[in-house]
Amino acid sequence: MSRYDEAARAAAEALVPTVIESVEFRKVALPLRSPFRTSFGTQHVREVLLLKVTIPGAEGWGEVVTTAAPVYSSEYTDGAAHVLEHHVLPRIGAVETVTAHGLAELLRPLRGHRMAKAALELALLDAQLRVAGESLATHLGAVRDRVPCGVSIGIPAGGIPQLEEQVRAYLEDGYLRIKLKIEPGFDVAPVTAVRETFGRDLPLQVDANSAYTLDDLAVFDALDELGLGLIEQPFGEERILDHARLAERLDTPICLDESILDAAGAIDAIELGATSIVNVKAGRVGGYLEAVRVHDACAAHDVPVWCGGMLETGIGRAANVALAALPNFQLPGDTSASTRYFAEDVTEPFVLEDGHLAVPTGPGIGREPDPRFLEQITVDVRTLTV
Ligand code: OSB
Numbered sequence: 001m002s003r004y005d006e007a008a009r010a011a012a013e014a015l016v017p018t019v020i021e022s023v024e025f026r027k028v029a030l031p032l033r034s035p036f037r038t039s040f041g042t043q044h045v046r047e048v049l050l051l052k053v054t055i056p057g058a059e060g061w062g063e064v065v066t067t068a069a070p071v072y073s074s075e076y077t078d079g080a081a082h083v084l085e086h087h088v089l090p091r092i093g094a095v096e097t098v099t100a101h102g103l104a105e106l107l108r109p110l111r112g113h114r115m116a117k118a119a120l121e122l123a124l125l126d127a128q129l130r131v132a133g134e135s136l137a138t139h140l141g142a143v144r145d146r147v148p149c150g151v152s153i154g155i156p157a158g159g160i161p162q163l164e165e166q167v168r169a170y171l172e173d174g175y176l177r178i179k180l181k182i183e184p185g186f187d188v189a190p191v192t193a194v195r196e197t198f199g200r201d202l203p204l205q206v207d208a209n210s211a212y213t214l215d216d217l218a219v220f221d222a223l224d225e226l227g228l229g230l231i232e233q234p235f236g237e238e239r240i241l242d243h244a245r246l247a248e249r250l251d252t253p254i255c256l257d258e259s260i261l262d263a264a265g266a267i268d269a270i271e272l273g274a275t276s277i278v279n280v281k282a283g284r285v286g287g288y289l290e291a292v293r294v295h296d297a298c299a300a301h302d303v304p305v306w307c308g309g310m311l312e313t314g315i316g317r318a319a320n321v322a323l324a325a326l327p328n329f330q331l332p333g334d335t336s337a338s339t340r341y342f343a344e345d346v347t348e349p350f351v352l353e354d355g356h357l358a359v360p361t362g363p364g365i366g367r368e369p370d371p372r373f374l375e376q377i378t379v380d381v382r383t384l385t386v
């Protein structure tokens, strides 16, 4: 057993298996400060399902990172609520006790629905870590007390002038790298413009959210001239070999997001030459514990990772910042400050300091939602016993 495996086992064993008394499903709607447009659609409001797990001695929170419609991946918020209520919770009710580290195995017979499972695992992990008095960051293996931050900029209604205004404002805020969303018809021209205005030294990358095919090689040949740090998910989730063909052709690294669903899949994509940098999102891979395994698998292949985002509230953001503090998170993440998204966050806000966010140090995720504000933004709340 490697030292890492030993450490992981020791961490898992520190958590005492527990009963789950209840799970609160709370759907909240948080207005975004500005609409966020990607190749798959525009979000005006972050409608998000929060889970509160109650165990003897503690409560814990998790966030389902799905979009309202199945447009980023096949998961969506109401589908996640359904699968959690009708398929996940009955399997938990059928066993005496659970622990966050055993949840994935218990739920393995249920195919997919990784974001739904990840949220429940996070809520249980948060509760168990509060009982144990340990922070999530420590539990996952964090080696930093603050993480460098980038920002993901949506496709602006006002075209290139508005895009340049936004880039300027985020650089003034202190963000350490800029990611531009692209789609067919909004790609080479805006990225070239930003390069010319802000110079060759600006750390710049693009994210296509699966919007292209191998018929679009001319676009990627042109982007390849612009000195980008990476091109994120140009093709569809299932198109691993197409990504490998593109990666072979370009100097710019290809970074997969949507395509990477677990650690084994990350290894496949790396060995096939489809990705040389990996975007890690805990929801997409079924939880923070699998996210650590993706991180480790990439490290073993000398592939750097960075922490992606799904417009999380302070709950998911707290956990993302803890994850991003692991050693192979070598690039700034989409872990932006609360104010980049919301006028008011559900927790104490995350504030950018010198381009970084501080890693929470309290037990569990180290943040709690404000109950009064939660009530104000709640669209629907139900408590289910297990
Ligand atoms: O592909 O990284 C993505 C937001 C929602 C869904 C998918 C993605 C994104 C982002 C924003 O790029 C990341 C963030 O700031 O949370």
Ligand code: MG
Binding pocket: 207, 209, 232, 233, 257, 258, 279, 308
């Ligand atoms: Mg992405």
